[in-house]
Amino acid sequence: MVTIAERLDAAYDRIAQAAKKCGRDYKDINLIAVSKKKPLEDILAAFAHGHREFAESYVQEGVEKVLQLKEHKNIVWHFIGPIQSNKTKLIAENFTWVQSVDREKIAKRLNEQRPNNLKPLQVLIQVNIDNDENKSGCSVEELPKLAEFIHNCRQLELRGLMAIPAQSMSFDTQLQSFAQLRACFDKLKTQYPQLDTLSMGMSADVDAAIAAGSTMVRVGTAIFGERQQ
Known part of the structure; x- marks a missing residue:
């Protein structure tokens, strides 16, 4: 049976190989292990292998994990799922990064609810790069205004952009979407x-993302296996 440590090593190696193909340094690409719907023991197995950054998509589940693993102070928690207004306080109080901010209302609430004793929340704006009605994210046209709003929020630090393109098995199609975000x-x-x-x-699309200039990839299945529905 393949271990999580072995899967992590394979993920690191895939990033390194993809970076090498396009003349990039693999050290410039950060791997985020997506641990949603995975048990604590899986996260701890990755942690024991030296991995420190994890992402959750469901607020309640994510917060429970953050609290249960709070003694591991060097874990960096990312929130990457859709954000409902009534869940912003939990995100603001428990996560270090939020990658899925897509409108001013959410940014305003996160800013107001981020405790003053914590460093500013590290924020990525999610862009709906393919205008997919089934995906979250602001439009390309809305991006400048939202970026300006976040930039002016005292408890938020704008770090960049995130996207989840429409699924495609074609490397060229994947590359095209990622190039738009770049x-x-x-x-x-x-x-x-x-x-x-x-x-x-x-x-499923790490190679194309890295070729287009990604600095952060979010990998779940390749590390933890298929999720329980």
Whole structure:
């Protein structure tokens, strides 16, 4: 039976190989282990192997894990799921990163509810790059206004962009979607030079994401196996 440690090593190796193909340094690409619907022992197995950054998509489940593993102070928790207004307080109080901010109302609540004794919440704006009605995210047209709003929030720190493109088995189609997000990122960075994070790429499209310039990939299935429904 393949262990989580072995799966992690395979994920690291895949990132390294994809980076090498396009002349990039693998050290510039951060792997986030998506642990939603996975038990604590799986997270602890990855932690024991040296991995420190994990992502959750469901607020209640994620907060329970954060609290149960709070003695592991060097775990960095990312929230990557759709955000409902009535869940912003839990996210603001328990996560270090939130990658799925897609409207001002959510950003405003996160800013107001982030405790003053914590460092600003690290924020990525989720962009619906393919205008997919089944996906969350702001439109490309809405992006500049939302970025400006977040930039002016005291308890939020704008770090970059995230997207979940429409599913495709074609490398070229994947690359095209990711290239659009990269173009948005580069344009936004001219106004906000501190931007340093382009979160794109999951288990099925990591290679295309890295070729397009991703600095953060979110991998779940390839590390933890198929999730329970």
